[in-house]
Amino acid sequence: MVLVDAQLVAVALVTICVGAMAMRMARRTSSVVRRLGKNGQEMVALRHRSGAACDVYLHGATVSRYAVPNGHEVLWVSSGAVFNGSKAIRGGVPLVFPQFGPKADELLGITSMSQHGFARTSKWSVRSAEVRLNGDCQVVLTLEDSEATREKFPHKFSLLYTVSLNETCLRTALKMTNMDKATVAPQALLHTYFATDEVAQTRVSGLDGVSYYDQLADETDAQHGDVSFCGETDRVYERGDKLVISCEGQRAVTEIAVEATYVEEFGESGSSATPFAPDVVVWNPHVSKAKAMSDFDDDGWKRMLCVEPGILNKNRPKIAEGNSVILSQTITYIP
Numbered sequence: 001m002v003l004v005d006a007q008l009v010a011v012a013l014v015t016i017c018v019g020a021m022a023m024r025m026a027r028r029t030s031s032v033v034r035r036l037g038k039n040g041q042e043m044v045a046l047r048h049r050s051g052a053a054c055d056v057y058l059h060g061a062t063v064s065r066y067a068v069p070n071g072h073e074v075l076w077v078s079s080g081a082v083f084n085g086s087k088a089i090r091g092g093v094p095l096v097f098p099q100f101g102p103k104a105d106e107l108l109g110i111t112s113m114s115q116h117g118f119a120r121t122s123k124w125s126v127r128s129a130e131v132r133l134n135g136d137c138q139v140v141l142t143l144e145d146s147e148a149t150r151e152k153f154p155h156k157f158s159l160l161y162t163v164s165l166n167e168t169c170l171r172t173a174l175k176m177t178n179m180d181k182a183t184v185a186p187q188a189l190l191h192t193y194f195a196t197d198e199v200a201q202t203r204v205s206g207l208d209g210v211s212y213y214d215q216l217a218d219e220t221d222a223q224h225g226d227v228s229f230c231g232e233t234d235r236v237y238e239r240g241d242k243l244v245i246s247c248e249g250q251r252a253v254t255e256i257a258v259e260a261t262y263v264e265e266f267g268e269s270g271s272s273a274t275p276f277a278p279d280v281v282v283w284n285p286h287v288s289k290a291k292a293m294s295d296f297d298d299d300g301w302k303r304m305l306c307v308e309p310g311i312l313n314k315n316r317p318k319i320a321e322g323n324s325v326i327l328s329q330t331i332t333y334i335p
């Protein structure tokens, strides 16, 4: 008799919990809202009905937050990050375009530009912000050449950045179109800062056997096994499309699927899309470099790593007039 009562109570409790969850899910709807964020800076807040959330600042088109439905924050943002439009946001996903690093390489045909180019410090415009029919959230931001950009980079271009959020993943895709008669070979990076509990215990897999250029040692080497972090790390891997970040002793992993595509337009006869291998930068500043950066919290390097899909190397496509290159990453956190 006692057993029957206990069973009844258990069944009633499960029914109440499931009912409450169903009501919560039913009440939730997805939303994509333009509003003011930190320091009154313009941003777009994407909220998926599953509980997944993403914030995108118009300054630099920087994704500053990605939380999955269980509340876990996937991206790292420095506590010293500056949100007033005066510099790139230190964390999230700043965009690098049209130059990687402090110096322009010869394919760019320019003499000087600030480190990592101007996309991450430019104010982008919102082309569209919507909840799609299936409940997914999406914002499309644009940046076009202006007098100011042409002074540094004498090309007409159009950038379209699409950020899409659903229950399982965040996708960010940068489409770079050459609007000029002359061909152009810009560099680009989705400079993604991932959060981790302890970088010394963190591994990046998917790069075994891939050649890389070590920016600190100024030499080329090949990766053996997973990438681990025991000091300052700054490497440009020559390809990487399926990467996984894991932390020792934890079941959760973050998967990153990277794609790069050259899109050739044929006017009325349509277009063709040819995939090519993207580069990947892996970066952690460790103690002294973190200290040297005014917007990087001193201990922050222990809880972050950058895995940055990019188009950087000398064999990157030269984009002909009207054609485009699309660089995308799909980030899936598996708890």
Ligand SMILES: O=P(O)(O)OC[C@H]1O[C@@H](O)[C@H](O)[C@@H](O)[C@@H]1O
Binding pocket: 088, 115, 116, 191, 215, 234, 235, 281, 283, 308
């Ligand atoms: O301080 P910044 O300009 O944001 O750059 C951060 C890092 O960005 C990485 O992509 C580079 O490989 C590093 O060399 C650089 O230090």
